[in-house]
Amino acid sequence: MRGPDVSWYLIVSAILFSIGTAGVLLRRSPLIVLLSLEIMLNSANLALISFARLHGNHDGQIFALAVMAVAASEVVVGLGLIVAIARKQLDLDVDRLRVLRG
Amino acid sequence: MTTALIAVPLVAALVVWLLPLPGRAAGVLALLTALAEVVLWVIVVAGFDFGQGLQLQDRHSWFTDLGVSYHVGFFGYSLWLAGLTVVVSTAAIGYALRANRERGRAYHGLLLFLMGAIVGVFTAQDLLLFYVFFEAMLIPIYVLIGVWGGPRRVRATATFVIYTMAGSLLMLAAIVVFGLSQGTFSLVDSGTSSNEWVFLGFLAAFAVKAPIFPFHGWLVDAYRESPPEVAAILSGVVSKAAVYGLVRIVLAKFPEPVDDFQVVILAFAAVGLVYGSLLAFRAPDIRSVTAYSSMAQMGLITLGLFSLTDLGVNGAIVQSVAHGLVSATLFLLAGMVETRTGTSAFAGLGGMARGRPALATVLMTTGIVALAVPGSVAFAGEFLILAGVYGAGWGWAAVGAGAIVLAAMYMLRLISAVLHRAGGSDVHDDAPDLRPLELALVVPLIGLLLFLSAWPALISERV
Amino acid sequence: MITTPKVDWLALSPTLALLGASGVALLGSVLVPWWGRRAFTAFAAFAGFVTAGVLAAIVFDRSAESRLLIAESFTRDRLGALAAIIIAGAGALTVLVSWGENRRDHAGEYYALLAAAGAGMAFFVTAGNLMTLFLGLEWFSIALYILCALDTHRETSLEAGLKYLIVGGFGSAVLLFGSALVYGATGELGFSQIAAVGDTENVLLLAGLAMLIAGLGFKSSAAPFHMWTPDVYEGAPTSVTGFMAAATKVAALVLTLRILVVAFPDQEHLWTIAIAVLACVSLAVSNLAALVQRNVKRLLAYSSVSHAGFMLIAVAANSALGGRALLYYLIPYGAVSIGAFAVVAARERELAAPVTLDNLGGMGWERPFLGAAMWVFMLGAMGMPLTGGLLGKFYVFSAAYEAGLWWLIVAGVIATAISLYYYLGVIRALYMRPAAELKPALVGGSPPRDPLLQSAVFISLVVTVGSFFFVQPLIDLARDAAGGLPF
């Protein structure tokens, strides 16, 4: 059962990473920014898993699992924040959050 | 003993800060401490064996891995400079006490702290320790000027501190390089270096501190905005830290670069001398004249040091002491004039001699010493310096001699503008003569000047 | 039958103590009635930090040899222990500072999270492989995200929290991807194993290294990864800001040193220069930007970026002396940060408004102790004598010189000169405002005395000044700590 080799996985991972990056850098909705962060983390997971396959050790997979939990944690905190912001009747728009600057 | 001389004012500063005394009492305590310090200094001098090099050393390791230690001690010249410090500081504290500065505890504590730090500078025998004291001086000065200074004090202090710090930070870099390449930061143990960059780093700090043209951008504002007694310390004593640094570090540790750069430095010093004198000649108030004249004098002292002759170096030390006393006295007197007239600008002054014999006598005497009339200690210093620098080239001495004439011009202008002619618009007839307490501050300084004028060899032979 | 590995409990004890404290506080915030909640949780956290500090000291004492534990996932060495001590100290002081905040909501959670963040940092600095690194990072980061946003009624706090979270998440993602690439290049996660592979020409490894540096640079807020710092520092509750400034920096920089030295000795020629450049950029950017700041917290934030620059110089030196310099620097720096932010917090409480240079006016005279303390902290930040800041810079410059990075000395000198302007600006505001400006709008007269905050300030003061006089013992500690690294 020999599929594409690791490079292909990695390229997908790289593209995903860039997509995530673009999302964070471009979108104004904090929800979508958060989603983009998830994409970035997942791209890393993909890389980890393909490398785990490459090297034949489990470290990458374990790492990926841990990352999943971390990603979930970030999502929880991020969503909590978004909810708090929404409760303050603030726009859900990261560009509007610029009281702090300079 | 040396440590005591450093520590007494510092400890007293802490006491003054921490004890909840009324401002006056703090001032009295400070003054007593200062007087004790003078006595201590006299004891040190009495037991000092000139000609034996470094003495009264205290040495304790501070941190070993880089070879840094707390190491203090006295050379002949450091002793004189330290003496200058304690005397001028004492007068300054007395002045502050009489002026009854607001927030006396803070003020007097800072003055004491400054005194201790300066004595520390003049005794430090370890590069890092030297830097520590060198910078520690800035802390109280900054606040003293910034809080109690004139209307443009904020700008003046910022310029002053940043300017001087820029110089001394370069020195820090130089210290690091020098110390690590020597394997020790001890000034006693380290050898000489021929690294020109390091040399320039040290030079930068001292050039700013002195100041040597063109690094005097901070000078006038700082001297003009300071409280008079701080200006006295600043121009009289603090600038001498540069002298100590040049003698103890630059001349002693960098013989080759000094040789290479001698002409350049002499040129800058000479330019500063003439430039300062010329600007003093047209400066509009007592303090600016004194400020520019200080700059000129520091140029002269630098000429002496970099003449690289016994005459020049010894003369520079004599001149340092003389100028310290003179310019401190002048600033204190400027302060006294200001309290009477509210200004030190010549435009509003004049005719103060009429009916104020004490003020006239004191100002006249100081001014006369300041312009280095032959027979004065300032003359002795200048004579040695110029004689020394003649050895480096007759042109330097000629420039210096010309500057003496200029010095006469601006100093006489100052004296006349304050004392002579018809009464100025800001001089009220009821503006009193100097009070006995005020005289008690300046007369000892002048007395010292006259004593040294009778016997300048006291210093020049014992450097 | 799975045999669980033998766990070196002592090595983990600082972390566990804090974790325990966090748990206790968490329980307390639910179980203890509201009137005793703050006291209970605060005490728990304080006790946790103190215990952690003591335990870390014991670990330090008993870890003359560096050891890798549990499949090399973490390290028991003096470096980690010393860092843990500093972090614990910073945390304990933060507890003292924050007591007077009189937090009405989430007081218990606040202390629980503080302890948790401390635990995360204490663990993070001992991380031995990329996974524990990442997890430790997220551990304390997530706690800090929450702490930043904890003043949910304040918009700026939420803004700070969200910015920190998103930019932080972005940074973590970069770090993670970098870890993945390094893992891919070497097949190993452990730092020392990565070094053992020794494949210097591996581009994957290099790209991974670059991303790792970026991620860690983010945490230590080195420019250009620093841009979140001023915003977050300004928006976060002031006590949290102090903790972040002091403890996070300790954690991030110590680990940066550890991973670079342990895992990438063969790439030394690359990362020393990269770190040096980051240091330079940090120094330049932060000091210039700080010049025009009016908000004191923001100003201090830029100052912390600047200090990150200085400490990165020590990292870039890649030498035992550099390690010593870094560890020594962290001590006065931590004290200065905590202390300065504590003073800001005190002022904030009496004004009920953000502290700017303008409303700091005259504070030096009204609050002599806090004013004088702030003065000393500013001197410490400047690197003036009588504070350890001077010797920190001295050591850093020495390390740079020894490593031949003389241009970093020049950069440091210029940066310090620029920095004087704004540090002096604070002192100016404290003491030198003309009488007309000496009328800050105090709320409800003189605020109650806050002995805990003052004692925190006092301790910071003692450390700031004491580290100047008692260099030898501190340097011995630093030497022992840095000695475990394979320079």
Added chain:
Amino acid sequence: MTAGAWLCLLAPLCGALLIALLGESISRRTAAWISTLSVFTAFGGAVVSFVGLLGREHENRAAVTTAWTWLAAGKFHAGLSLLVDPLSVTMMLIVSGVGGLIVLYSIGYMDGDPEERRYFGYMSLFVFSMLMLVQAGNFLLLLVGWGLVGLASYLLIGFWHDRPSAVAAAKKAFVMNAFGDATMALAFFVLIWQTGTLDFGRAFEGAGGLSQTVVNLVALGLLGGAVAKSAQIPLHTWLPDAMEGPTPVSALIHAATMVTAGVYLIVRTHPIFELAPSISDLAAGLGAITLLVAGVIALVQTDIKRVIAYSTMSQIGYMFLGAGLGAYGNGMFHLMTHAFFKALLFMAAGLVIHHLADEQDIRKMGGLRNAMPRTYIAFLIGSLALVGIPPLSGFFSKDSILASALASGGYGQLLFAAGLVGALLTGLYTFRLLFIVFLGEPSPLVREHDNGPAHGEGPWTMTLPVAVLAGLAVVGGWVEIAGVWHPFGEWLDPIAVGREHLALVEPTVTQDYVTSALAVGLGAVGIGVAWMLYGSRKWAVPRFAGVQRTLEHKLWFDELYDLLFYKPAGLVSRLLRHGVEEPLIGGSIEGVTLGAREAAGALGEAQTGYLRTYAFAIAAAVAVLVVVFITVQ
């Protein structure tokens, strides 16, 4: 003997200090007497020294006494030492003797001035300084005294400090003298580096081995000091202005003592000048030019004291001429007689001024002879002595100088001619003054102040010194009669190093007589012309507007110096302030501050507050870092 010297030196110093320290606790009168007493004590000391010196062998008449090392550095040492030898004792006697008389005179003259104490303090200080100058045992102390007399002169010229003109005059005097001090100091630097010492004897010895250029430089430096102090062209412009000071000051400082210090200096350092003959000739030449120019200018001056001041310049020109040609003894001789008669003239003029309530303009005077007969006589004696009419003192001294000039070859004869013209001018301007002031009809001003005999000509403190000096002006010249009797010259001979006689030129008896005849004749002609013009007014005073104005402006020297030095200094100062100090030194700070602020502003802009900017920064930095790592490896 040395004790006498010390007493002589220190007595006035003590007087000055005492007056300064006691301040207002003593009456003004007491201060005056302290001062007088101190100066007469100094005279006593000088006499003691004189007697002590007389008691020694002729060749052995020099002693150095050192109190302590005044200045030392490295190998260089200069003691606080006094030199007692015939030359210094002569000067001590003149200074303290004439000085004492003038201080005594001041008691009357300054009576009633509110700041009398200060005046007498200054006077004592001056006498101390002058004694320091003449007794100095080495060059350095000489310079100290040199400067201190300048200082005292400054203080006394500007004594009435609420007069702007007095203050300006004082400053001018000081600055010009400072210039002279500077050139002297430079000469001393050369000596220090070339000979290693500033002791007279050793320096003279050392100077023998120096190259011509170096010696010339040293001599030139010394001459600079001498010219400035003695108000010789081109550094003479301060002297007329110095008449702003009280008249006794003019008598003491600007006639009898200080201004003649230049002559003393040349005589004292004659070994050096002898090694540099061209500079000696220059000194003589300058003296000749000065005596002519000053004489001409004196013709048109209208201020009584200024006329006498120009006359002083002119007479010192004679002394320079003599000293420059090597007739040191004659120069000193003229110095002494000049001290007598010029002090006399000033003090007599002072009586006039005192009488007329401080009026100095001779155009408002006239016919004072009747009101002040004794003053008139004194003035007449002084004038005759000045013109050199035998047997008054000026005759002997001036003619001896001219005779020496005649004996000094071609250059000397040229100077001799100048000296003769000078004699004519002297007669003319001296008696112009005398006739205008004392003869003719009393002017309205004179009548106004003529309150009859009750007013008198002054208190005894004023008239007594005048009488004494009148006597000295008559007999003072009899200590040296050409071809007959030379005790003065012989007395000074020991200061010549390594030769029997001090003077380099010895005129023959014939030359002496020819000179006397010519000089006296021309002087008489001058007096006659003055009589025709101003006494009997038979001739109209010729008017040449241009010449007149030029002379009244003192040949535009002041304007020239203003243009050459003072204005440029002010201009350069302003230029530096506006061209360097403010834009460059101050501006650099401004510039750096502004630059930093702009950079800070730009960074603030970059800190947009958009969190994606922050993320972008990270992304971009990572991108760059990766590229760099991969390409550099």
Added chain:
Amino acid sequence: MANVLVWAIWILAAGGCLGSGLAVITFRNPFFSALALIGNLGSLAVLFLLASAEFVAAAQVLVYAGAVMVMFLFVIAYLGDRREAPLAGGPSWMSLAALVAAAALLVEIVVVIGLKAGDALSDEASVNQAFGSPGEIGRLFLTDHLLAFEITSIVLLIAAVGGVVLGTRSRAEDEEELARARA
């Protein structure tokens, strides 16, 4: 044949993954974005499976696509129909720069991979059937990666606390609201 099938599945999964990823960042409505992310996570799970990470793939579907995303959707639903933020904002150069940066990162990583491809990256280790199995993973979590496992739980706990703290109303907010209501 098996290879072709694997390739086909791989291409489908990769395509789905990238397409849904793009969808996430381009949809205007966060709700659709979230749905797209679920698709993304699902296709990733397939890729994981193909890379012999069975347990991870399962976890991805269950935990991630299931639990986490459900929470996401809940929150989105909770926030309701607020006015949507504009798609992207700021000056256009900022967006352009962002795209350039993202593209640059992509290119760099691809180049890096390309440089390594062919030798190291195609040389896969041979693994047995147990590779990636829950048993294997579980064992590691209890031995070598014990700490990671524990920390993961701590992180989750902290996040939970955070969610609670941030999500609940605070007293200050209550009062504020009350005040607003009164006004």
